[in-house]
Amino acid sequence: MADEPAISLQGLEKNFRVSQREPGLWPAIRALFRREWVEVAAVAELSFEIQRGERVGFLGPNGAGKTTTLKLLAGLLYPSGGRARVLGFDPADRRPEFLRRIALVMGQKRQLSWDLPSLDTFELNRVVFDVPRELYERRLAEMTELLDLGEVVRKPVRTLSLGERMKCELVAALLHAPEVLFLDEPTIGMDVSMQLAIREFIREYHRRHGATLVLTSHYMEDVAALCERILVIDEGRLCFDGSIGELVRRIRPLRRVAIRVTQRLDEGQERALEQLGQLALVGPPRLALDVDPERVPEVVARLLAVPGARDLEVQDAPLEEVMRELFARRASVREGATDTGDGA
């Protein structure tokens, strides 16, 4: 039992039936009598495993199937095919023993009663999740302290700011100390400092409880800060499974070595550098060279020799850029495929 993965999926599928019609009055009237339905595969034959205590991020463009996968794992949706196991349970059964050990936090949804103070919902959750009062008091005190909530929990939820509300949502979801925590866009719409606070809090929760984290986010920073493992999902399929470093190196195999310079190099020097890699920035203020990882030491030495060079940095390409490239690449592959299909 202990060796069993926290989460395992085998060929999981979810199709939605969606009605569709052309725009305009006549198609609207026709749709009253004859609806046209299309089956949309939101998740297609997804298989992977997540071990206990792992921190995993789902990445993918909008509509890729990340949130659907999360909802399937939390038991909100019934799969159309395949099998999912979470903590040894079939999530779709939504057994009370299962629900007591997991939690789902959605940035765009709320469980807190809108016109009541958050404390009322916390109190409800204490009872329905069977949390002993002492433990409840301790966890509540701990979390309000960590999140700097103070009196916020006593104010009606409708009067809270987005960030305060999400903090309270997190408390409501974590009072029963779930072993598996699903987070869907937990920092959506928040300013940078609030994102940071929430990220820190989630990390601290993981540290204290060793919980399994599964996260989707549009903010690459969230994923980079919280997740050691990335699953890239696109069109409901898994197209990458590995660490952030691996993902970056697969998309952008070169590393960037950069320095701060006060003036542009002369043509001869630039040409010499181009022998070592691709010149990405020619400055001032920055001079950057994208190079093969094996040549990094050599390039570092050469750049440090540039007169007036300061602040040397060796970095992977920024994650946002990597993702943009990844999805652009996949989109062009897709379009290419349709083109040939049409032509044939």
Add this chain to the structure above:
Amino acid sequence: MSGVQLRKLGALWRLGVAEATAYRTSLLVWVLATTMPLISLVLWRALARGGPIGDYDQAGFDSYFIAAFVVRQLSVSWVVWDLDGQIRTGALSALLMRPVHPVAHHVMINLAALPLRTALAAPVAIAVLLVTGGMSITTNPVALALAIPALVLAWCLNFLTQLAIGCLAFWLTKAAALYDVWIGAYVVLAGYLVPTSLFPAGLAEVARVLPFHAALGFPVELLIGRLSSAQALAGIGLQLVWLVVIGGIAALAWRRGLRAYGAFGA
């Protein structure tokens, strides 16, 4: 039911009371919006000035419509609107993630508002009682004993009907609008505007076996002493039959609906 489950229901009840208190103004508006029987009272009382209509004289109408107002207040629920909204916006997900059945949640939230609602409706009922000179209540011990179960069953029928219609939101975008159709039939057939015994022969018999009457007209007639013991028992029997039928439909709609959940905003 185990102690743990009772404690959960208690916690939901407390949340419901807190919500009802927060929404006290809307509750009052709702009480005022369901005073139709009192308007009927004024109308029928004026019509009966010249002499009884059917088996109702002025005092008979007074009793009937005051009782109709009270039964309506006590048997009301609003789960159809809540459920419709929760399914369409995906807010139902939050309820589904708790280890307590979402229907139990709605039952308790609806019940918890009843005491406050009754307190808000009481002054209206008392004022009408004072103006009209009172109402007669059954003295038949059997009918009196059955009044409580009849009221409970009336509440259950209203709740389950709303639940069944609310579940249509799993497939339709505007399920709550369908409830207006039901309410349209209810207003006419439940004895809300006119006691069903005043309907033309033939229609009266049909109306009195339908679920609308079981949810309102029957408990009202029982309360004001218009039914024999045998009729009272038969009425409870009929309520139970509708309870099984509508409850069955609601259970089926809920179970199948959950499988379809998620096509919208879930």
